[in-house]
Amino acid sequence: MRQYLTRRLIQMIPILIGISVIIFGLFALAPGDFIDANMSMGASQERIDELKALYGFDKPLPVRYINWASNTIRGNLGLSLQFMKPVTEVIDDYVWNSFILASIAYMLSILIAVPVGVLSATKQYSKFDMGATVFALMGIAMPSFFLGLLLIKFFAIDLPIFPVSGMSTAGANNTGLAHILDVGKHLILPSLVLGLTGVGSLMRYTRTAMLEVIRQDYIRTARAKGLGQRTVIYRHALRNALIPVVTILGMMLPSLFGGAIITEQIFAYPGIGRIALMSLSKRDYPLLMGFNMMLAALTLLGNLLSDILYAAVDPRVRLK
């Protein structure tokens, strides 16, 4: 196992380097830079040139890449151009908020999707199955901003149960439990939106995996031996059906930190997704590079995690 891990981790390095070259090249080649996008109005040409020199935009591309790469290896992701503070600090400010939101949303998704998927599979073509399928497809088809605005209208305006936006009540200086409850209240609507739009596909996936397992011969044998439905489904079938589902969990790693751009935008939630989108239109390249490299690394790690989980859960698989 250790050998396998080491080999995989070493393999990640050239991949990450390749990704960084591509992303850097794409951003640098995109028209417009930070100065053009934010500061050029009203400034004299000398000032614009001065600023571009200060920011290093006048140097050739390979030089700028080497500068960025050598700094990154040492842990210095550079200064965010719009926030004027280290990229690592900016990401740190926002990524944990996204993490909390995404974690709750995914837990919600899993808690709904897996049982419903299982039941759907065991009661295939029943009314429950049809209903669940409709619900799942609606969730997949519904745009998250639409669902978000709908929920805001019903549960924050018409019935003022939940706050409209934000992560905590402005001006309230809550600490400890009161603060946790306050944040929790603010998290309910956004995590519902994120969770409900994601539950559909997970449910269908579980259902399909379950259906496949139920068709297997050993399930027929178990039933023939006289085991009850509940034992057959939950002790034998489910475990095997969950194998593909568990590996999906590994892939969710980058999404936990990537931020839900649209949901965060609607709810003015201080997450990293919203910041990343803003940075794109403002051409804040250091922040975008840092954020994208983080996601790239997490995606590769997520892949690795999936493979390990797969081997752990399925005894037929041997990691080499």
Add this chain to the structure above:
Amino acid sequence: MKKLKWKGIAAIALASMLALSGCGGGTQAPAEGGGERADLTSQSVDIVKATDTSRNPQVALDRKDTIVIGTDDFNGVFIPQFGQTVPDRQVYELLFEPLVGVDEEGKPIDDGIATWTVEDDVKYTFTIKDGVVFSDGTPVTAEDVEFSYLVLADPTYDASSDIGKYGILGVDAYKNGQADSIEGIKVIDEKTIEFTLEQPNAEVIYFFTLGIIPKAYYGEGYTFGDLSSIRDLQAKPMGSGPYKFVEYKEGQTVTLVANENYWQGTPGIPNVIFKVTSNATEMQEIISGQIDIQDITVSVENVEQLKAAGFVDLHIFPTNGYGYLGMNHELPKFSDVRVRQALKYAINRKDATEAIYGPYGNVLNIPQSRVSWAFTDEGINSYDYDMEKAASLLDEAGWEMGDDGFRYKDGEKFEIFFTGMSDHPVLDILLPMMIESYKELGIDFKVEYVDFPTLIDKTNNYAAEMWFLAWSLTPDPGSASNIYRTGGPQNKYNYSNPAADQLWIDGVAETDFNKRAEIYGDLYRILNEDIPVIIIYQRSDMWAANSRLENFNVSPYRTFTKDLWKVTIAD
């Protein structure tokens, strides 16, 4: 997202007010409001009062000593010298104060921390008023003023303010390290400081609207060529303004508390909170009483919705800016003024503006706000929609209608390649109208769609033929010279008119307001006829304020932060 782009444009503009602030004008201390020009203040802001204050939601009424202001994402740079965005600016305007203020007509007045006199139009002597202190109790001195400006001249200063453009003596020498201080910025005594220019520049008075920062606090550890000691404090500001900084929660709120040492008296509202709101929900936040002040896109529906709520006061006034169509004058087809005039006559700007903004937009014919002291409509051609006139102008210019329905000149077909932006509130209405009108005129009008920074990049490289953008306006008309004079850095149109160039120079060299207004009048008449760009409209801004706020004041040239300390919460 498109709203963000608009706010982006406005943000750049407002943030660069520091740099753009030119317009000198007033000579002696308080600017004399010209006796001849009409007082535009009363005309500039349309206030729609709340009709039923009893409907104020309980959650708002419960906030007896706090107000919540909705705004966009902060960058967290709460220093006047470095802050670039509107939300950051809103915060630091409550924390720091300038030497010179601006009144509701856009003229300089002495409601800042100093009074001043001008000698020979080149020497500005500022005297700090008595009792002005920073929130930690220490007095504001001339050295603090000097420090606030020295920062801008540091060679590593990388924000947009441009100290070099006013001709202050000795700035370059200081930047290059040849001098220890700036010759043109001299501390006379504890309360007095002198700024000297190489030659008269009417714009410089607006440069003095920069917030003053305390040298002892920000200058600790500061050395020439290294501004990090100041940057490190960007999220912990301290100034002389009516409010003190309490807390900043990234992406969420900024909390301020009244400055008990404020030299003009205790502010009426003890606590101010800025809250980040999303465009999608800002209307709901106002109507549910969770936010007290917010600027909201003005449209017929929004106004109706806010009026229906009953407890919100609306302040509507012309935006400091205008939307226009730019063109590359180097292209032979655009270099003929008759063609440009024809293109302008062929657009029904009145209908377009009405379709986009309803009653809240107006056609504009000169590059100046209709509530500015420099505005004029004497001798200005309004280019009312006239297809016949457009056609005859094109005939005159040698573009003959061919058999295929297109115009030709010297064998060349009249084609226009327009660079637009997709999902754009203005272009979605304007472009179809233009396509139809120009087709009728015999022009092959083609459109490509790009995003905002790409468009900027294209125009910077003179690679676009015709496009739509907006410029922002500042209190000083002179700041627009960069846009329209020959070789101006913002002149992306290759436009050149020597007569106009001279007037731009004259307008800045003259420091008397009334005379300046005349010069700019002449200038605008030339630009109106010569059409460097086709100006379409000036739209409006709207600020919604909970009716329990008394004395809330906002106008085109005076942001609400300037007078917020006088606002009180009704019982």
